[in-house]
Amino acid sequence: MQELKEQLARRRTFAIISHPDAGKTTLTEKLLWFGGAIQVAGEVRARKAARHATSDWMELEKQRGISVTSSVMQFPYRECMINLLDTPGHEDFSEDTYRTLTAVDSAVMVIDSVNGVEAQTIKLLGVCRLRDTPILTFINKLDREGRPPIELLDEIEEVLKIQCAPMTWPISMGKRFRGVYHLYDDTIAFFDPQAEKGTAEIIQGINNPRLDELIPDQVDEMRSEVELVRGASHTFDRAAYLAGKQTPVFFGSASNNFGVQSLLDAVVDLSPPPQPRDAIVGNSVGNSVDKLTRTVTPDEEKFSGFVFKIQANMDPKHRDRIAFVRVCSGKFERGIKLKQRSTGKTLAINNAITFMAQDRNTTDEAWPGDILGIPNHGTVVLGDAFSEDEDIQFTGIPCFAPEHFRRAQIRNPMKMKQLQKGLQQLAEEGATQLFRPIHSNDLILGAVGTLQFDVVAHRLEFEYGVDCFFEPYNVSTARWLRGDAAMIQQLAEKSGVNVALDGAGDYVYLAPNRVNLNMTREKYPDIVFLETREIH
Numbered sequence: 001m002q003e004l005k006e007q008l009a010r011r012r013t014f015a016i017i018s019h020p021d022a023g024k025t026t027l028t029e030k031l032l033w034f035g036g037a038i039q040v041a042g043e044v045r046a047r048k049a050a051r052h053a054t055s056d057w058m059e060l061e062k063q064r065g066i067s068v069t070s071s072v073m074q075f076p077y078r079e080c081m082i083n084l085l086d087t088p089g090h091e092d093f094s095e096d097t098y099r100t101l102t103a104v105d106s107a108v109m110v111i112d113s114v115n116g117v118e119a120q121t122i123k124l125l126g127v128c129r130l131r132d133t134p135i136l137t138f139i140n141k142l143d144r145e146g147r148p149p150i151e152l153l154d155e156i157e158e159v160l161k162i163q164c165a166p167m168t169w170p171i172s173m174g175k176r177f178r179g180v181y182h183l184y185d186d187t188i189a190f191f192d193p194q195a196e197k198g199t200a201e202i203i204q205g206i207n208n209p210r211l212d213e214l215i216p217d218q219v220d221e222m223r224s225e226v227e228l229v230r231g232a233s234h235t236f237d238r239a240a241y242l243a244g245k246q247t248p249v250f251f252g253s254a255s256n257n258f259g260v261q262s263l264l265d266a267v268v269d270l271s272p273p274p275q276p277r278d279a280i281v282g283n284s285v286g287n288s289v290d291k292l293t294r295t296v297t298p299d300e301e302k303f304s305g306f307v308f309k310i311q312a313n314m315d316p317k318h319r320d321r322i323a324f325v326r327v328c329s330g331k332f333e334r335g336i337k338l339k340q341r342s343t344g345k346t347l348a349i350n351n352a353i354t355f356m357a358q359d360r361n362t363t364d365e366a367w368p369g370d371i372l373g374i375p376n377h378g379t380v381v382l383g384d385a386f387s388e389d390e391d392i393q394f395t396g397i398p399c400f401a402p403e404h405f406r407r408a409q410i411r412n413p414m415k416m417k418q419l420q421k422g423l424q425q426l427a428e429e430g431a432t433q434l435f436r437p438i439h440s441n442d443l444i445l446g447a448v449g450t451l452q453f454d455v456v457a458h459r460l461e462f463e464y465g466v467d468c469f470f471e472p473y474n475v476s477t478a479r480w481l482r483g484d485a486a487m488i489q490q491l492a493e494k495s496g497v498n499v500a501l502d503g504a505g506d507y508v509y510l511a512p513n514r515v516n517l518n519m520t521r522e523k524y525p526d527i528v529f530l531e532t533r534e535i536h
């Protein structure tokens with residue numbers, strides 16, 4: 001189908017990764033502004049604030065001034081349709097942050113020029129690496145006195161183990177910041193904080209005498225630095241970028257709108273369109289099902305997509321949820337009949353929504369790379385898939401080992417059932433995980449960020465009427481156990497206090513510390529201790 005090919009070729013689906021305060025919200029807003037999706041910068045923050053007002057548990061976000069949930073923004077730019085997936089930026093992020101990265105085809109990494117590579121950038125880049133996601137880098141806040149750009153690139157290469165290919169080069173920084181030189185277009189964009197879109201003038205050619213006029217005291221330094229950079233840094237290599245081995249680097253100042261357009265153009269010109277996904281497919285043959293692994297390509301005409309995120313309704317009185325589906329192949333049309341993998345049922349999808357930055361619209365059609373929101377009452381699960389006729393299960397949607405653990409306790413023992421139900425349902429949304437040690441009746445909650453415990457306590461109270469509190473629990477990390485069933489059984493008998501079942505009934509080792517984990521590993525060499533588990 002020609003239209004399918006054209007539509008998918010113009011899709012770009014990406015997320016921004018960064019450490020808190022590097023400027024992700026500012027950059028998101030400016031990207032939307034340059035994309036014409038919002039009229040005035042400031043709307044994103046305002047909209048976030050309005051959203052906060054809509055529910056009680058969201059109240060928690062408001063109190064902390066952060067965004068717990070991530071969202072999706074779609075807007076047209078040049079010949080493309082851009083899908084920007086937002087990931088929570090606070091230090092206390094959740095698994096959603098990680099899992100959203102499995103639904104994108106590329107990422108933009110924002111680095112604060114003053115702080116360089118920070119802890120959360122390292123973690124998020126590690127997640128991108130699981131799928132070799134191509135990454136563009138934006139070094140932000142050049143209007144401040146930051147670290148020397150060469151040093152920043154060295155740090156990225158060393159700490160993040162990815163080659164840097166500067167695409168632009170800054171002319172000084174802080175008070176002396178004059179703009180950037182585009183190494184491949186041979187143009188200089190002059191910085192002017194007063195200009196509406198951050199750029200005062202664009203000059204062609206590094207040897208243009210106009211430069212000597214404009215920055216007489218900086219031009220020599222700039223020319224020699226550019227020469228040095230050309231000689232000493234990697235040249236842009238598209239194949240290496242697409243393989244996740246090299247990152248093209250742009251410099252700018254998001255709050256001053258500077259460098260943002262070059263970045264958005266790079267998303268259109270360099271970033272990949274929707275990519276193929278691995279899946280296990282099954283076709284009914286008589287009474288049995290033949291399963292095989294294959295790659296689903298976006299240009300296949302039959303629709304398919306997977307659920308990477310479940311979000312509770314903003315209104316706690318209605319326990320419905322929205323399942324975020326990444327379209328992997330084919331065309332979605334309102335009313336299309338799709339098979340849901342987890343239930344095996346076929347449904348007519350009439351009420352899916354898309355996320356045009358202006359508004360949240362009920363959609364008529366969607367294409368590979370787009371995100372659909374499917375309202376449901378808890379019948380759609382994380383990792384679920386929707387497809388036309390074929391049974392399909394996308395692989396590689398991960399569950400991450402939590403790093404924080406708490407034991408759930410209630411003040412009123414009569415509410416035990418509600419507590420169990422609430423924890424189970426909230427765990428199904430995927431922001432926390434529930435573990436049941438095999439030798440006790442404890443309910444252990446694991447999360448990637450500690451803020452999730454507050455969210456869960458708050459929601460248990462408001463949505464399930466359970467007043468619960470969380471106690472510290474002496475576990476520092478979890479590993480899923482794979483291997484010989486008899487060996488796992490033996491481990492469960494010997495170290496029963498540390499072995500638990502997760503929500504899916506999988507065996508998990510809860511390690512009090514690294515030393516214990518390493519010792520147990522050595523004792524049971526035939527068991528594999530996995531840090532991530534694929535959702536089935």
Ligand code: GDP
Nearest residue numbers: 020021022023024025026089141253254255256
């Ligand atoms: P996030 O936590 O990554 O979403 O970061 P924000 O976008 O909220 O930005 C954090 C702070 O950095 C805010 O006070 C912004 O105004 C500021 N900021 C963002 N971009 C720039 C920039 O280019 N220059 C300067 N000086 N400050 C910036």
